[in-house]
Amino acid sequence: MKDEIFYTIVVSKMAADITAAKKMAKLTELAMQKFGCNGVEEFSLDEVSIDNIIGADAYAKDVLPANVVERIVESEKYNSSAVKFFFYGTDCEHNVEKFRKYLLQKNFFFQEISTLSSDWNAEWKKHYSPIKISDTLFIIPEWEKSNYPSSGHIFINPGQGFGTGNHETTHLCLQLLDELFLPKNPMVLDFGCGSGILGIAAIKLKAALVDFCDIDRQALDNCKENIALNFELSTLSGSSIVIRPRLNLGKKYTLVFANLLYPIIREEQKILASFVAGGGYLMLSGILNEQVDDTLALFSTSDFKLITHRKRQDWSALLLQKTGAVVL
Numbered sequence: 001m002k003d004e005i006f007y008t009i010v011v012s013k014m015a016a017d018i019t020a021a022k023k024m025a026k027l028t029e030l031a032m033q034k035f036g037c038n039g040v041e042e043f044s045l046d047e048v049s050i051d052n053i054i055g056a057d058a059y060a061k062d063v064l065p066a067n068v069v070e071r072i073v074e075s076e077k078y079n080s081s082a083v084k085f086f087f088y089g090t091d092c093e094h095n096v097e098k099f100r101k102y103l104l105q106k107n108f109f110f111q112e113i114s115t116l117s118s119d120w121n122a123e124w125k126k127h128y129s130p131i132k133i134s135d136t137l138f139i140i141p142e143w144e145k146s147n148y149p150s151s152g153h154i155f156i157n158p159g160q161g162f163g164t165g166n167h168e169t170t171h172l173c174l175q176l177l178d179e180l181f182l183p184k185n186p187m188v189l190d191f192g193c194g195s196g197i198l199g200i201a202a203i204k205l206k207a208a209l210v211d212f213c214d215i216d217r218q219a220l221d222n223c224k225e226n227i228a229l230n231f232e233l234s235t236l237s238g239s240s241i242v243i244r245p246r247l248n249l250g251k252k253y254t255l256v257f258a259n260l261l262y263p264i265i266r267e268e269q270k271i272l273a274s275f276v277a278g279g280g281y282l283m284l285s286g287i288l289n290e291q292v293d294d295t296l297a298l299f300s301t302s303d304f305k306l307i308t309h310r311k312r313q314d315w316s317a318l319l320l321q322k323t324g325a326v327v328l
Contacts, residue, residue, distance in 0.1 A: 007087040007096045008113040011103065021314035024083055025288055027108070029261050031085050035102065036095035038218065039086040041166065089218065128158050131165045133174045137205070139165035139197070142229050154200050155229040157222065165197055169259050169285040172310050172317035173198055176283060177255075180319070182206045185238070186254035189213065189275055192264070196223035198257045199239075200230050208255070209238035213247050252277035259285040266298060273302040278324045281307070285317040292316050 011027065031037035087096045096112070103110050130148075131139040140148050142157045158164035165171065177198070186208050190199030193212040202208035212223050220241055227233070227241075242248075249271065256275045258265055265272070265284060276282050282304065287295050289311055296306060299320060308319040 005088070005092070006115045007092060008115065009085040009087070009096070009099060009103070010082060010111045010113065011085065012082045012109040021288055022290065025261065028083065029263055030102070031099060035099040036087065036091060037085050037099070038088055041084045041086070041164065128164065133165070133171060134178050137174060137178050137201070145229065150230070154197060154204060156195060156197055156226050157229065164195065168312040168315040169317060170197060172312050172315065173257060173259050173283055173285050174201055176308060176310060176317055176319050177201055178205060180281065182208070182254055185209055187252070189253045189256045191256060191258050191268075191272065191275070192260045193223050194219050196226045198259060200226060202255065203239065204230065211239065211247070211251070212241045213244055215244040217243065249274070251275065253280060255281045255283065257283050261286045262288065262291045262295060265295060269298045273299060273304070276322045278322055280322050282320045282322070283317065284320065285315070287316045287318065288314055289316050292318065
């Protein structure tokens with residue numbers, strides 16, 4: 001089979017303040033909704049570290065030379081101020097071209113990297129290692145699965161950029177889930193599941209019955225692969241994978257994950273609220289710290305109360321509980 005070309009656009013914030021975070025969140029939203037981006041990964045590098053890394057090559061240009069960016073990307077001196085945008089599949093070259101023009105127009109610092117599909121996983125393996133969520137929960141890349149027991153570990157193939165546990169929002173959701181008490185075999189919806197990491201964690205930690213839902217079929221393919229890494233599919237009953245248009249809108253859940261961006265949460269507010277059973281929980285993330293009040297306002301008239309608000313760098317996660325008669 002012929003190698004497919006994967007494109008990675010590395011965009012630097014070149015700042016670590018809330019304005020930069022807000023600007024990058026907006027860029028992420030546009031990349032996914034307007035420019036056909038297939039996945040996003042945030043990693044770190046700060047301006048001082050960049051200057052130290054590139055030394056005499058430090059200067060201001062719209063596009064950094066490839067050899068300079070390579071030194072930045074390879075550096076271990078990270079501080080959550082850059083984002084990788086992934087493009088592949090049908091029309092990816094056209095999408096990359098549109099995204100490139102937009103970045104130039106808006107004066108972003110960026111670099112484009114193209115990789116053959118045969119080299120894609122090798123590149124990921126160089127930079128991805130186990131992630132500790134808590135003393136009892138770790139995220140393990142699939143190539144290290146044989147070195148870890150199944151209990152207390154979630155195995156993920158991170159090679160497609162659909163969600164790996166690295167990002168602050170996923171980390172926050174996993175921590176909240178680990179601490180949350182739920183009844184036996186709760187019904188859980190992973191809305192916008194991506195890699196499926198949150199739903200997989202719910203099955204492992206809470207013996208949940210999970211519906212994994214996403215609008216992107218490639219995300220669902222990656223989700224199915226990750227489920228197979230963690231469970232024997234023949235013994236996994238009561239859970240399902242469903243494309244967004246086929247999701248049963250009348251179903252109720254004990255817990256709903258919505259690790260999305262704020263504009264999507266705002267757009268889907270009514271349906272998210274309707275999915276939560278009485279006494280059930282709605283876990284919201286993908287929210288910048290400054291968007292918390294606006295997010296809470298969206299659900300202020302939907303019989304929800306705030307249980308927990310947790311922050312990690314620029315990002316927040318909210319755990320809400322639906323009031324009224326308990327129907328779990």
